[in-house]
Amino acid sequence: MEQIIRKQTRKVMCGNVEIGGDAPITVQSMTNTFTKNIRSTVNQILALEEVGCEIIRVAVADMEDAEAIKEIKKQIHIPIVADIHFDYRLAIKSIENGIDKLRINPGNIGSIERVQKVVEAAKPREIPIRIGVNVGSIHKDILEKYNGQPTSQGMVESALEHVEILENLDYNNIVISLKGTDIKMTVDAYKIMSQKVNYPLHVGITHSGTLFDGSIRSSIGVGSLLLDGIGDTMRISLTDDPREEVKVAREILKSLGLRNFGINYITCPTCGRTKINIIELSKKIQEGLKDFNKPITVAIMGCAVNGPGEARQSDIGIAGGIGEALLFKKGVIIRKIKEEDIVKTLVEEINQM
Structure with a gap:
């Protein structure tokens, strides 16, 4: 895969996690619990940790939420961000209680x-x-x-006003986000900002939608930025279980080769040449390899016409035939496998790699 060259930004620390510079692009999400409900908030964060969330944000709407941070912090393992609007006292209390990062606009408090x-x-x-x-x-x-309309340039100018407030106070431990629902406006805003500052950029498409349409919209917007080397940390905003946000974010990064999160699959879309049930076969193979975490590429192709050739960049794969499949590695055919042995054989081969 051709390497993506990232724009170099300054590095900041969110707890023990690096953001910016040469650090990996980090995956974030946000809880949808009432933060003051410590048990439910902790349980959700722990569930997010299990699927690979690296930084978590919580809403701090009142002093009870701010006080809860102290206990929440003791029970989780990833940095926690306080999301605060308007009330500077909530920010100070959150800091005192161990928050790792603040989301706040200086001009609004x-x-x-x-x-x-x-x-x-x-x-x-x-x-x-x-x-x-x-x-x-x-x-x-x-x-x-x-003319009363939101624009990409307007988003940038508004953000820079807030940045200037902090810089005038001799504070430059800053991260910037410019999220909108309009994909092009958002992408353009980030591109403009990336030319003006070297602060780390938190990327995402806000209010992008439910799991299906939100994943597509986010993949287009965030993916466009990442391909241009823009973005140091990211959140996929979905109207769904927050764990789905993390899964989609990780898949975007994996697909672009920016992070290694286990197996990358190349799967055939099927056509009239397919002589094997590639849809069910793909599901069974992925289920059999769900606990495999090595960064390899696995191809599951429907026929020998395109299989080894089109999937030449894969580490290992199969190409289906009538009652059998070809096993290949790096585009080179190794041997034939009976249909009933495909899943077992492929899983065994991969586990030995």
Whole structure:
């Protein structure tokens, strides 16, 4: 796979996880529990950890949520981000209770004095602040500048206003996000921003939809940015179980070769040449290899016409025939396998690799 060259940004630390620089692109999600409900919040975070979530964000809507962070932090294993709007006191309390990162817009929490108090609490603890601008939070004056309509340039200008507030307070432990529902507007905004700053960028398409349509929209938007080397951390926003967000994010990164998360499958879409039930066969093979974590590429092809040739880049694979399949490695045919032995043989071969 051709290598993607990432834009180099400055590195920040979110707890023990690196964001930016040469660090791997990290996968985030957000809980949908009431943070003050410690048990349900912890249980959801632990479930997210199991599917590979690396940073988790929680909503801090009141002081009870902020107080809960202290206990939640004791029971989880990944960095936790406090999502705060308007009330600087919630940010300070979250910092005091061990938060690893803040999501807050300095321009939305009142006076410079209030922002300074947040910075004074965050600075000695080296807590990064994520400035998150979306189409609904563009400053009114900037909206008017662009005829009252959200634009990619307007999103960037609004974010830079918030950045300037922190920089004027001598604080540059910053991450920026520019999420919108319009894919092109969002992608353009990130591209503009990537030319203006070297702060790490948190990428995503906001309110992208349910599992099916949201995964497609996010894959197009986030995938476009990642292909251009833009993005240091990411969240796929779906109207579904947060675990699905993590699964989709990991699959995007795996598909682009940016992270190694176990097996990458190349599977045949089937056609009239297919003489074997490739759909059921694919399901059985993936089930048999669900616990295999080595970064290899496995091809499951429907016929010998395209199998070994089209899947030449795969490490191992099969190409179906009438009652049998060809086993191949790196495009080279090794031997034939009876249909009833395909799953067993392929799983055994892979486990020996």
